[in-house]
Amino acid sequence: MATREIEFRDALREAMSEEMRRDVRVFLLGEEVAEYNGAYKVSKGMLDEFGPRRVIDTPISESGFAGMAIGAAMMGLRPIVEFMSWSFSLVAADPILNNAPKMLYMSGGQFGCPIVFRGNDGAGGQLGSTHSWCVESLYSNVPGLKMAIPSDPHDAKGLLKTAIRDDDPVFFLESERMLGMKGPVPEEEYLIPFGQSIVRRRGADVTLISFGRPVHFCMEAAEALAPEGIDCEVIDGRTIRPLDIEAFVRSVRRTNRCVVVDQSWPFASVGSEVVAQVHERCFDDLDNHVHRVHSDDVPTPYASNLEQAYLPNVRKICEAVRSATYRA
Amino acid sequence: MPITQAFQTIIDHISILDQNGRFDEKLGKDLIPDEDVVRLYEHMSICRHLDEVAFKLQRSGRMGTYPQNMGQEATSLGAAYALRKSDWLVPCYRENAGLFWRGLPMEYILLHWMGDERGNQIPRELFITPLAIPIGTQMLHATGLAWAHKYRGEENIACTFFGDGATSEGDFHEAMNFAANLDIPVVFFCQNNFWAISVPGKIQCSAPTVAQRGVAYGMECIQCDGNDLFACVYATRQAAERARKDKRPTFIEAVTYRLGDHTTADDARRYRDQAEVDLWKQRDPLIRLREWMKSRKLWNDTKEAALAERAERDVAAAVKRAEEIAAPHSNDFFDHMFAEPPADLVAQRDSLQTHSLAERERVEA
Numbered sequence: 260m261a262t263r264e265i266e267f268r269d270a271l272r273e274a275m276s277e278e279m280r281r282d283v284r285v286f287l288l289g290e291e292v293a294e295y296n297g298a299y300k301v302s303k304g305m306l307d308e309f310g311p312r313r314v315i316d317t318p319i320s321e322s323g324f325a326g327m328a329i330g331a332a333m334m335g336l337r338p339i340v341e342f343m344s345w346s347f348s349l350v351a352a353d354p355i356l357n358n359a360p361k362m363l364y365m366s367g368g369q370f371g372c373p374i375v376f377r378g379n380d381g382a383g384g385q386l387g388s389t390h391s392w393c394v395e396s397l398y399s400n401v402p403g404l405k406m407a408i409p410s411d412p413h414d415a416k417g418l419l420k421t422a423i424r425d426d427d428p429v430f431f432l433e434s435e436r437m438l439g440m441k442g443p444v445p446e447e448e449y450l451i452p453f454g455q456s457i458v459r460r461r462g463a464d465v466t467l468i469s470f471g472r473p474v475h476f477c478m479e480a481a482e483a484l485a486p487e488g489i490d491c492e493v494i495d496g497r498t499i500r501p502l503d504i505e506a507f508v509r510s511v512r513r514t515n516r517c518v519v520v521d522q523s524w525p526f527a528s529v530g531s532e533v534v535a536q537v538h539e540r541c542f543d544d545l546d547n548h549v550h551r552v553h554s555d556d557v558p559t560p561y562a563s564n565l566e567q568a569y570l571p572n573v574r575k576i577c578e579a580v581r582s583a584t585y586r587a
Numbered sequence: 588m589p590i591t592q593a594f595q596t597i598i599d600h601i602s603i604l605d606q607n608g609r610f611d612e613k614l615g616k617d618l619i620p621d622e623d624v625v626r627l628y629e630h631m632s633i634c635r636h637l638d639e640v641a642f643k644l645q646r647s648g649r650m651g652t653y654p655q656n657m658g659q660e661a662t663s664l665g666a667a668y669a670l671r672k673s674d675w676l677v678p679c680y681r682e683n684a685g686l687f688w689r690g691l692p693m694e695y696i697l698l699h700w701m702g703d704e705r706g707n708q709i710p711r712e713l714f715i716t717p718l719a720i721p722i723g724t725q726m727l728h729a730t731g732l733a734w735a736h737k738y739r740g741e742e743n744i745a746c747t748f749f750g751d752g753a754t755s756e757g758d759f760h761e762a763m764n765f766a767a768n769l770d771i772p773v774v775f776f777c778q779n780n781f782w783a784i785s786v787p788g789k790i791q792c793s794a795p796t797v798a799q800r801g802v803a804y805g806m807e808c809i810q811c812d813g814n815d816l817f818a819c820v821y822a823t824r825q826a827a828e829r830a831r832k833d834k835r836p837t838f839i840e841a842v843t844y845r846l847g848d849h850t851t852a853d854d855a856r857r858y859r860d861q862a863e864v865d866l867w868k869q870r871d872p873l874i875r876l877r878e879w880m881k882s883r884k885l886w887n888d889t890k891e892a893a894l895a896e897r898a899e900r901d902v903a904a905a906v907k908r909a910e911e912i913a914a915p916h917s918n919d920f921f922d923h924m925f926a927e928p929p930a931d932l933v934a935q936r937d938s939l940q941t942h943s944l945a946e947r948e949r950v951e952a
Contacts, residue, residue, distance in 0.1 A: 330731020367708025
């Protein structure tokens with residue numbers, strides 16, 4: 260398969276443009292997505308190709324366009340809603356949490372909501388606390404939605420195409436810190452099914468499970484720990500709902516140790532959910548309790564050094580792995 | 588430079604059949620054929636009876652919370668009558684008359700308020716969305732539905748209903764702003780009944796009319812007498828034509844009054860003056876229409892008596908049908924979560940199924 264190196268943002272755009280060429284029901288709306296080519300240039304050139312009917316600049320009104328997308332989806336269209344930052348989705352909580360994931364259920368199967376809500380999630384690099392939300396733990400608690408969180412351009416494209424074709428609401432979490440990241444992406448069409456994690460690094464001593472940007476922190480930590488004789492397996496979950504728990508379990512049954520790395524806050528989080536599920540299924544296989552690494556339990560700091568210290572960084576991961584493998 | 592006037596606006600008020608029985612022959616001419624007036628009146632009357640029955644069902648524990656429609660029947664009914672069958676009715680929860688006119692069987696509404704989700708399983712061909720209990724969310728959905736029709740080059744429009752209280756919600760303002768700026772064929776139909784549960788209208792809106800809230804968004808706004816069926820039909824017909832032809836939204840404020848409680852969960856006597864209620868009772872849309880029909884020899888006491896019997900029969904039959912529907916099975920609540928259920932949900936359903944089988948065996952043993 261022919262591949263080339265493209266940026267994460269280009270991969271997202273390719274996914275949207277290909278799906279819009281394929282299916283006239285798909286359209287993109289959000290703040291600045293059209294004339295300005297997107298605040299992060301993800302939708303660059305899309306207005307030229309698809310016109311203002313399908314690439315729509317909206318008023319600054321997240322609840323408005325999220326709610327409107329629900330109506331359009333109920334009529335059988337397939338909106339892609341760009342939130343710019345997931346932090347801004349908080350003012351659209353009613354449509355995205357109280358309506359979209361429940362519409363099919365509450366209408367007894369009459370109205371589905373095939374919508375992709377997408378945008379940047381997590382600390383973007385000194386954006387301050389109000390603009391640095393990790394929404395995965397907060398939102399994944401809600402039944403009726405799916406959540407994808409790619410960690411590289413290849414997965415960004417394959418998962419986004421799957422998200423757009425999905426018949427249910429999909430929360431698609433990107434990262435401002437990764438939009439410029441380059442990676443190999445096939446020329447040919449491909450889709451990545453939801454609920455299928457991928458092993459980023461094979462290892463025998465401990466299983467590291469992560470999602471999105473911190474997968475890269477795990478890879479760095481694995482390299483740093485190799486000289487100490489700790490051989491880490493790193494699994495990229497790719498989607499949070501559905502969760503590929505079976506793959507996690509298979510790995511943990513082999514390594515007998517597990518560290519979960521999650522960029523959200525620790526309390527009632529994706530991390531604590533994975534820990535609970537691994538414990539439920541691997542209790543007799545574990546040599547140690549599952550460890551977890553999160554962002555610290557404070558608002559995202561503004562200062563650069565503090566933001567680095569706050570994130571589930573390589574130092575924290577190494578400490579957790581050493582502890583989990585009794586090397587501390 | 589002198590100070591000049593940047594903008595000035597006027598809000599028109601439409602009244603065709605007023606509370607004293609005066610009828611505007613010019614506006615009202617050919618608006619509704621006589622035989623339809625009779626059917627519409629019958630409809631309102633049956634809805635009124637449903638309210639009485641539902642109230643008793645709630646008090647006797649056979650129904651959950653129920654919001655009476657009493658006094659507001661002409662609003663949604665007039666709108667539904669003026670629209671095409673393929674235009675969306677996007678209700679909140681006090682639009683029984685309009686929904687029944689569209690063809691929604693009465694037992695759906697009864698079932699819903701009896702606490703059964705299946706009451707909202709409204710057949711798609713009726714172009715009615717599920718009742719929206721959160722305040723205001725449905726206005727955005729209506730805007731999206733209408734936008735989707737425009738996107739597909741279709742003529743359908745959407746009409747969404749809400750109360751005066753909902754015009755304080757952000758969703759109202761965001762939906763109005765969208766609809767006006769993106770040329771969306773939607774009708775915003777406000778039933779100003781002066782009370783948001785116990786909160787009076789003056790706390791929702793300091794402007795002399797609710798209608799003028801729409802002016803700021805650059806859309807056509809009109810006020811009509813919401814207890815005048817003719818005025819409601821007239822206003823909606825104008826708005827629907829504007830939506831269909833010009834793809835422009837309209838904001839209608841229908842001035843009406845909730846003669847009953849907000850729902851069976853409150854007692855309006857605790858926060859409203861009886862004098863105010865008595866005043867509005869004289870403006871009752873049913874009485875007004877009945878007197879008009881009598882004056883035109885379309886109605887008489889014999890017909891009224893026959894209608895009362897029919898209402899009793901129809902409502903009783905609907906209650907019976909609703910109560911005969913077997914309670915949903917606990918496994919059913921996993922249905923309609925996703926287009927295809929994910930593995931973890933299937934596992935939960937299977938586990939519950941095993942549990943309920945074991946429970947049944949235990950009970951039977």
